[in-house]
Amino acid sequence: MTNVLPSTGRQIINGLQRSFPIILSYIPVGFTYGVLAHKAGISDINVILMSMLVFAGSGQFIAVGMMAGGAGALAVILTTFVVNLRHLLMAASLSPWMAQWSRPLLVLFSADITDETFAMNSAKAVELNDCKAEALSLNITAHSSWVLGGALGALASGLISDVRPLGLDFALAGMFIGLIVLQVDSTVKVLTAICAGILGTVLYACGLQEFYIIIATVVAATFGLGVELWIKR
Amino acid sequence: MDQTLILWIIIGMWAVSFLPRMLPLQLLSGRQLHPLFAAWLKLVPAAVLPAILVPLxxxxKGAGGELHFNALFLIVTLICFPLAAKYKSLSLPVVLGMVLVAAGRWFFPA
Structure with missing residues (x-):
C-alpha cells in the first residue's frame, strides 16, 4: 500500500466517530438493561459489573430474566455461554485480518467483540492490521457507553415503574434491525437471513429457548454456503 | 437476592463470554483459513442477527412463560426496517422503534 497511514491520534478520533451510531443505540439499550436488572433485585454495583465484564446485550437481558425467575447459577452461566457462543464465530472470521496484532492487544480487542463492534470492524476488516488504534478506540468507546447506559438505567430505575409505556423493551430489537441492514448486502446473505429468522422462530416456539440462536445460526450459514456454491457452480 | 451469589454468577458469565471471544483470535490470527470455512464464517453475521431478531x-413471553404473537412489535419492525435500510442507520430503528411502540401502547392500550 502506498498511502500514508493515519496517525495514532487521528485513528483514535476516527474510532470515536465510527462508534457514534453504536453509542446512540447502546445508551438506550443499556439503560433498559439497567432498569430491568435493578428491578430484578440486582445491586447497582453488580448491574455495572456485569456490563463491564460480560458486555453482551442479549446475553445480559436473558440472564437478568432468568435470575428474576429464580433460575440457578449454573443454568444462567450455561445459557450465557450458548447465547454468546456466536462471538466465537465472529472472532474466527476477523482472525485472518489480524495477523500483525500482538497477543496482549488481541486480548484487549477480543474482550469487546459484540454484534455491533463486529459489524463495524468487519466492514473495514482489510484495514485492521494498519489501524489498530482506530479499532481499539471504537471498541472501548462502545463498551464505555454500554456501561454508562446500564449505570444510568440502574439509577433511574426507581423513577420508572414499567418500561413498556416508554417502549424501552423494543430497544434491543431496534438495534438488531440496524445491524441486519448494515450486514445483509447480497442475495446469498438475504437468503441466509430469511432461513435463520424462520428457523430461529420455529426453534424458539418449540421451547429450545437456550439453543435456538446457535442452532439456527449454524444451519442457516451452512444453507447460505450451499446456495453460494450452487450459484458459482 | 443474594448479591454475593450474583457476583459469582457474573464472574462465571464473564469466563464463558470472554473465552470464546479470545481463543479464536489467539489461535487463528494470521492463519489462512480453509476457503470453504472462511466463506461460511462470512455468512455468520447474516445468520445470527435474524435468528435473534425474528423471534424477539x-x-x-407472557407472565407464565407462554408465548403470544406480538402484533405491535411486528408492525413497528415492518415500519423501521425499510427506513433503516434506506438511511443505512443503526440508531434510527432504535429511537424510532421505541417512539412507535410507546405511541402504539398509548393509543391502543391492551
Missing amino acids: VLLE
Whole structure:
C-alpha cells in the first residue's frame, strides 16, 4: 500500500466517530438493561459489573430474566455461554485480518467483540492490521457507553415503574434491525437471513429457548454456503 | 437476592463470554483459513442477527412463560426496517422503534 497511514491520534478520533451510531443505540439499550436488572433485585454495583465484564446485550437481558425467575447459577452461566457462543464465530472470521496484532492487544480487542463492534470492524476488516488504534478506540468507546447506559438505567430505575409505556423493551430489537441492514448486502446473505429468522422462530416456539440462536445460526450459514456454491457452480 | 451469589454468577458469565471471544483470535490470527470455512464464517453475521431478531419481534413471553404473537412489535419492525435500510442507520430503528411502540401502547392500550 502506498498511502500514508493515519496517525495514532487521528485513528483514535476516527474510532470515536465510527462508534457514534453504536453509542446512540447502546445508551438506550443499556439503560433498559439497567432498569430491568435493578428491578430484578440486582445491586447497582453488580448491574455495572456485569456490563463491564460480560458486555453482551442479549446475553445480559436473558440472564437478568432468568435470575428474576429464580433460575440457578449454573443454568444462567450455561445459557450465557450458548447465547454468546456466536462471538466465537465472529472472532474466527476477523482472525485472518489480524495477523500483525500482538497477543496482549488481541486480548484487549477480543474482550469487546459484540454484534455491533463486529459489524463495524468487519466492514473495514482489510484495514485492521494498519489501524489498530482506530479499532481499539471504537471498541472501548462502545463498551464505555454500554456501561454508562446500564449505570444510568440502574439509577433511574426507581423513577420508572414499567418500561413498556416508554417502549424501552423494543430497544434491543431496534438495534438488531440496524445491524441486519448494515450486514445483509447480497442475495446469498438475504437468503441466509430469511432461513435463520424462520428457523430461529420455529426453534424458539418449540421451547429450545437456550439453543435456538446457535442452532439456527449454524444451519442457516451452512444453507447460505450451499446456495453460494450452487450459484458459482 | 443474594448479591454475593450474583457476583459469582457474573464472574462465571464473564469466563464463558470472554473465552470464546479470545481463543479464536489467539489461535487463528494470521492463519489462512480453509476457503470453504472462511466463506461460511462470512455468512455468520447474516445468520445470527435474524435468528435473534425474528423471534424477539414475533413472540412475546407472557407472565407464565407462554408465548403470544406480538402484533405491535411486528408492525413497528415492518415500519423501521425499510427506513433503516434506506438511511443505512443503526440508531434510527432504535429511537424510532421505541417512539412507535410507546405511541402504539398509548393509543391502543391492551
